[in-house]
Amino acid sequence: MTFLSLSHLEKSFGPTRVVKDFNLSVEQGEFISLLGPSGCGKTTVLRMVAGFETPTSGAIAIDGADMVRLRPNARNIGMVFQAYALFPNLTVAQNVGFGLKVKGTPAKEIAGRVEEMLDLIGLPDLGGRYPFQLSGGQQQRVALARALAPRPRVLLLDEPLSALDAKIRVSLRNEIRAIQRRLGITTIFVTHDQEEALSMSDRIVVMHQGVADQVGTPFEIYNTPATRFVAGFVGTLNTIEAEVKDGATGRVALAGTEVVLHRPMTGDRVTLGLRPEAVRLGQGSCELGLSGKITEVDFLGSVIRLRADLGGQSLAFDTFNAAHSVPPRVGETVVLGLNAADLMVIGA
Amino acid sequence: MKRAAAWAILLLGMAYFILPLLGMVEFSLSMKRGVYSLEAYRVVLADPRFRETFTFSVVMALLTIVVGMAIVVPTAFWVRLKMPGLRPYVEFVTLLPLVIPAIVIVFGYIRLYNTSSALPLTGTIFGTNLLLVFGYVTLSLPYMYRAVDTGLRTIDVATLTEAAQSLGAGWATILARVILPNVLVSVLSGAFVTFAIVMGEFTMAALLNRPAFGPYLQLMGANRAYEPFALATIAFVITWACMGLIQLVTRFSKHDKAAR
Numbered sequence: 001m002t003f004l005s006l007s008h009l010e011k012s013f014g015p016t017r018v019v020k021d022f023n024l025s026v027e028q029g030e031f032i033s034l035l036g037p038s039g040c041g042k043t044t045v046l047r048m049v050a051g052f053e054t055p056t057s058g059a060i061a062i063d064g065a066d067m068v069r070l071r072p073n074a075r076n077i078g079m080v081f082q083a084y085a086l087f088p089n090l091t092v093a094q095n096v097g098f099g100l101k102v103k104g105t106p107a108k109e110i111a112g113r114v115e116e117m118l119d120l121i122g123l124p125d126l127g128g129r130y131p132f133q134l135s136g137g138q139q140q141r142v143a144l145a146r147a148l149a150p151r152p153r154v155l156l157l158d159e160p161l162s163a164l165d166a167k168i169r170v171s172l173r174n175e176i177r178a179i180q181r182r183l184g185i186t187t188i189f190v191t192h193d194q195e196e197a198l199s200m201s202d203r204i205v206v207m208h209q210g211v212a213d214q215v216g217t218p219f220e221i222y223n224t225p226a227t228r229f230v231a232g233f234v235g236t237l238n239t240i241e242a243e244v245k246d247g248a249t250g251r252v253a254l255a256g257t258e259v260v261l262h263r264p265m266t267g268d269r270v271t272l273g274l275r276p277e278a279v280r281l282g283q284g285s286c287e288l289g290l291s292g293k294i295t296e297v298d299f300l301g302s303v304i305r306l307r308a309d310l311g312g313q314s315l316a317f318d319t320f321n322a323a324h325s326v327p328p329r330v331g332e333t334v335v336l337g338l339n340a341a342d343l344m345v346i347g348a
Numbered sequence: 349m350k351r352a353a354a355w356a357i358l359l360l361g362m363a364y365f366i367l368p369l370l371g372m373v374e375f376s377l378s379m380k381r382g383v384y385s386l387e388a389y390r391v392v393l394a395d396p397r398f399r400e401t402f403t404f405s406v407v408m409a410l411l412t413i414v415v416g417m418a419i420v421v422p423t424a425f426w427v428r429l430k431m432p433g434l435r436p437y438v439e440f441v442t443l444l445p446l447v448i449p450a451i452v453i454v455f456g457y458i459r460l461y462n463t464s465s466a467l468p469l470t471g472t473i474f475g476t477n478l479l480l481v482f483g484y485v486t487l488s489l490p491y492m493y494r495a496v497d498t499g500l501r502t503i504d505v506a507t508l509t510e511a512a513q514s515l516g517a518g519w520a521t522i523l524a525r526v527i528l529p530n531v532l533v534s535v536l537s538g539a540f541v542t543f544a545i546v547m548g549e550f551t552m553a554a555l556l557n558r559p560a561f562g563p564y565l566q567l568m569g570a571n572r573a574y575e576p577f578a579l580a581t582i583a584f585v586i587t588w589a590c591m592g593l594i595q596l597v598t599r600f601s602k603h604d605k606a607a608r
Contacts, residue, residue: 050510050514051513052510052513071513072510072513072514073513073514073515073516073517073518074516076516077514078514078515079510079511079514081507081510081511083504083507085504085507085508085510085511086511087508087511087512087525087526087530088503088530089526089529089530089532098512098515098517098525099515099516102512102515102516102517102521103516143511146511146515147514147515150515150516156514
């Protein structure tokens with residue numbers, strides 16, 4: 001049963017429509033990521049759920065109750081901000097207990113809950129410190145504890161990892177996900193980082209120009225992108241133009257080789273998508289072997305990213321580094337192996 | 349060479365400010381012929397009018413600070429949060445008391461709130477005192493608003509407000525528990541400047557005929573020789589004590605080092 005429902009949500013700032021007919025149903029305990037580039041409307045959707053923006057039209061309901069007319073402080077929704085937003089005048093413990101104090105919770109109960117929350121985020125001894133005495137990662141953990149302390153119905157995370165350095169970002173995202181699973185709290189996470197979205201989410205909403213282009217599990221989003229934008233935005237994708245030979249059976253000519261995709265298609269030409277990891281160096285056991293000339297070799301450590309020219313079309317592909325196997329050189333002609341099943345037909 | 353010139357200029361500047369003050373203090377100690385004494389201070393402090401006017405001005409100053417804070421803090425907060433486009437206009441309005449003389453303001457008040465007006469505030473002592481407080485609030489606006497606005501600039505008002513709202517706080521709680529404590533140093537700076545201004549203000553108090561410290565200073569200056577210098581020294585010490593308190597509050601603010 002749907003716990004949080006956003007129906008036909010629209011938001012305009014002046015003449016600009018920032019969010020267009022946005023629909024989303026979230027189950028209780030689900031972790032949903034809103035993924036998209038800057039300005040796609042993902043933060044606006046989150047702020048409408050929090051109550052900081054009023055939708056131009058549409059409905060927001062939590063557990064069947066309409067939220068649109070409720071003030072932000074009456075919604076019981078926890079939020080973690082990119083800039084931490086800890087109150088500088090309060091200690092860590094006072095920050096975590098702030099929401100409970102506002103509610104008029106007895107001091108003894110607050111102390112217990114604060115202790116519980118500080119244990120949860122792994123900072124049990126830092127209750128007496130001020131925010132400026134903490135690192136960025138610690139501050140964001142405290143912000144998470146503060147948001148969770150009043151037991152909110154929904155947790156909103158507005159790019160909480162963006163201000164942190166790479167290593168802490170990875171460890172904290174695992175912690176956030178573990179805490180979310182442990183508490184079973186319905187969570188909406190806004191990010192422009194596809195890796196974060198793919199690794200943390202139950203489902204991802206990919207947003208583009210105010211519209212939800214695709215909603216699906218990380219596996220679906222990555223492997224069967226619904227639009228050209230999703231295909232290009234999530235992961236690295238090669239786009240190859242192919243000539244349609246038989247639209248009914250999906251037979252196409254790709255770099256001089258015919259392939260049957262078993263998908264009906266219209267028109268003379270079709271755009272196909274292919275992930276770099278789906279291409280092999282050498283045909284091996286692959287269905288197809290295409291001849292190409294190496295144009296670029298990037299040694300990235302464990303992986304080598306190569307680029308080859310296939311009859312005027314560029315194709316990037318990856319191969320694992322092997323200490324005793326020298327990668328092909330630029331200008332060398334190689335055979336690239338791929339399977340028809342890995343070719344995606346890219347829509348509009 | 350450059351260093352010596354810099355020191356010379358600094359010493360010259362200091363002498364320019366300090367010598368008149370030293371002269372004033374020296375004269376205030378010269379009431380008894382041939383010896384330095386605190387006689388002028390004794391006479392002043394023993395004068396019941398001194399205590400009366402000083403107490404009156406202290407009370408007025410404190411009321412001015414409270415009313416000023418109650419008006420300025422929410423206004424500056426709201427302008428910064430919801431109407432940032434209005435900031436230049438609000439700043440302009442708050443700076444007006446610097447260009448409009450106090451005498452113009454007080455005559456305006458007297459005309460608007462005299463006994464034959466719709467709101468005859470000058471008809472009662474309480475009403476006149478109230479008018480005086482509002483007048484002082486107006487005079488202190490440029491300092492109070494600027495101080496509070498500067499304080500608000502050092503914190504992320506919008507995000508802190510939203511964070512507090514998401515935790516269930518209403519506007520009053522946000523102002524009292526989040527915004528005010530974080531701009532307290534700035535508010536106190538404005539408050540101490542206000543205190544110093546009110547303690548020495550003459551025009552409004554004299555024209556509204558209230559027993560304030562400023563008119564008392566003027567009265568003594570017109571009739572006595574040494575006592576006005578003792579009073580001026582006392583007023584000067586009050587002002588500098590206020591400035592010192594601003595420094596002290598800033599230094600001892602626990603969370604002031606916060607990375608905001």
